[in-house]
Amino acid sequence: MKNRRAFAMMGLAIVLGLAAVVLASRWLLRQTPGGARIVVAAADVNLGQRLAPDMGRLADWPSASLPQGALRDPGQLNGRVLKTSVQRGEPLTEAKLAPAGTLGGLSALITEGRRAITVRVNDVVGVAGFALPGNFVDILVNTQADGEGQGKDNAISKIVLERILVLAVAQEVSRDETKPRVVNAVTLEVTPEQAERLDLARSVGQLSLALRNQVDPRSAATTGATRHVLLARAEPAPVAPVTALQPAPARVQPAATAPAAAPRTHCIAVINGVHNSRECL
Template identity: 30%
Template sequence: MRVVFGLVLIVGLALAGAAVYMFKEYQDNMQRALMQEQAKKAPAIATTPVFIATRALAYGEVLTPEDVQQVDWPRTALPEGIFSEEAALFPDDNDAPRYVRRAMEKGEAILEVKVTEPGTEAGLTSRLTRGMRAFAISVDVATGVSGFLRPGDRVDVYWTGRVDGMRGDFTKLIESGVELIAIDQSANSDLSETTIAQTVTVAINPQQVATLAQAQSTGRLSLSLVGLYDDTVAEAIEVDQRSLLGIPLAEETAPVQQAPAPEDRVCTIRNRRGSEVVEIPIPCTD
């Protein structure tokens, strides 16, 4: 009797185990089928490997392989100037390191405009493109937009001075949309406080250098800040004291001298008749 009971118990346990195994297998198959169905419905997103910052990076820091990691980035939203290969970001095993020239937050993509070329420090030379030169302009609180200028801003440059043959000062727009690359001795575009600068440095071509050098030595330069998204081109602007005050030119205010009307000429001859002299009009011959 005990043997029969033991056999029944063993058979029951075996059947129960088989039932549990079959149920689990059924659940796994259903889960796999559901995942495959969802994968078919989900749109495929093409990605590209992109290096991002693993921590907040400040201006002037050396960029090292420990500061970045590679992630998949949707191709439809790729920013311009990304790095997708480590050899391009850190050539020659980072023997000539790159430097951060624009601050970046954790998770932000590493872009070409935010780091220097290999071996180039984050100074003025890293912000000058081919054919451009750095030129310093002396400013104060009035001519320097009250300390609201930052590296990376664009400004219009006005010249004020005296011109030979003209009375009073004369103001003219001489350069438009010039990029600032440094304020005093700082090229950091992430300044957090207002600074009254004494000099600003701009990136211009050699011809513009000659223009600004001549203008700065013969008059006073003033800066006008251009809006961030303003892509308009300033037209030629010239203002003198007369146009400012609405005073017409001297030749316009002088009274017009009218020529006198010609007088009618009368030619005569005289005849004496006894004691009386008579004048007789005749046509003038000259």
């Protein structure tokens, strides 16, 4: 009898436990927001590469955090070109794809209204290989200033273009590498006006690249560096001429004068024959 009662209590506890598990799971499912299936990269893909449907796969994604412009069908990737590199499992959106019909390669990376122009560099001009795709650089030209005469005294170095985007180094457009690469050519993204200035600059002088901070948009308004400015020295303050000291002239003391004789007030007339005289005391 006691065993039967114990078994009954154990059975009741098991039934109540299962019921609690079922109710809790249903409650959790109601609390969890619904998901959606979007297209993510099936492998690492570099920018400028033409896509195929097998380069993407569907993956579950929370509806509350769906990326804007997310794709729902891998077939939408057919023939599209990436504008930026993506990693495996990263969502593929319209913002990361070039417009439909765009050919693959560097042309897909050029912003609308801009141009790509290539300049020859070396290990010094190319900032020791640190000018990588995605970086911004300033361009300097070293040439002869306008005016008469040629030579070092008439040389000038001036920044002609600022904050220019590096699209590619040599034939590589990948932006994933951070190690410096010494190459012989760098491709830059410029406006048509900047392309004209850059073409003229490389024909009149030697070009140099100056790597700049990625998030610094400030312009450096300079007048250029010349030989006279470079070697300018502060002029010494003028010194007053030293003159020989002359001895001060001796002061002439006026000669002492004899005191004037006191006037005589008592006089006596003296008569001597025919002569008269007067004597005063």
